[in-house]
Amino acid sequence: MKRGRIFINGAVHQVHADQDGSVVLADGTKLAQDKVQWLPPIEPGTIFALGLNYADHARELAFKAPEQPLVFLKGPNALVGHNAFTPRPASADYMHYECELAVVIGKTAKNVKQEDAYDYIAGYTVANDYAIRDYLENYYRPNLRVKNRDACTPLGPWLVDAADIADPMDLRLSTSVNGKITQQGTTSDMVFSIPWLVEYLSAIMTLSPGDIILTGTPEGLVNVVAGDVIVTEIENVGRLVNTLIDDQDYLNRNI
Structure with missing residues (x-):
């Protein structure tokens, strides 16, 4: 469902x-x-985000694939739903999308082993985790201005039950900007798989229902500007639409 x-x-x-x-x-x-x-299709708990979790994306940024997962946390203010607007800072020269498979935890998980990891997953949804490269101070640990801005992470539209996805590690991802495909990849190219991440994270802290793991993005990033319509899509999971607007237009909409 x-x-x-x-x-x-x-x-x-x-x-x-x-x-x-x-x-x-x-x-x-x-x-x-x-x-x-x-x-967003769920009320979020803790939001975990993976950096450089696709080897081709790491190469795109002139990095080696990490030997340990590069994890940072996001606040719920960053999330926004399907067909919503995301502000693009006027001071930014380079902002890009990131099509990501989002994994939603379904029950309390502590010290879960990889072979049992899927038993703790409620379902999957699509994320577009925008990044503003101008503000980046550390590629390995993106700071507040890069990854925690209001409405910078569209999520949805649907949460697809885990039972309806035969193999989440073999799904096609794509992004289009104004109708032109700019990014393509597959979840099979993740450096750290979904079961591996559930084991790793649950060994550090207890995972709770509603927690979200954003699993990273493949190569194919381009600069996007106000007025662009970005569609991030994942096979069998959904098609997420977002429109960029400038800061002032965003503020005017939310006054």
Whole structure:
């Protein structure tokens, strides 16, 4: 099943996807995807993000693939839903998307072994974890201004049940900018696999339902600017649409 969250008529609703792609409310009401305000498909717990977790992306940035996972944390303010707007700082020269498979934890996990890792996963969704390279001080540990800005990480539209994804380590990823494909890859090229990451992270701290692991992005990054429409898509998981706008337009929308 594909599940999501929307805001409509002054309230948050849990919804699921109909076979035709429309949004179905709990009472059976069906709505078109472009007629609702999308929220991230879950209320997030801790958000873990992986840096350089695809060898081709590491080479793209002139780095070797890491020998240990490069993990940093993100605040929930960074998340925004499908069809939303993300502000692009006027002072930035280079900002890029990152199409990522997001893994959502389904039950409390501590000291989980790789062979049991999938038992602790609720499902998967699509993330677009924007980065602003101008503000980067350390490629290995992105700072607050690079990865924790408001609405800098679109997520959704759907949470797809883990049981509906036969092999999350063999999914195609792609990104298009204004209709032109600019990034393609596959989750099979991750440096550290999903089970490996669940074992690693759960050995350090207890993972809780709603925690999210952003698993990194393949090569194929380009600079994007205000007005660009970016679509990040993962096979069998979903198609996530986001539009960049400048800072002032974003503020005006949220006053």
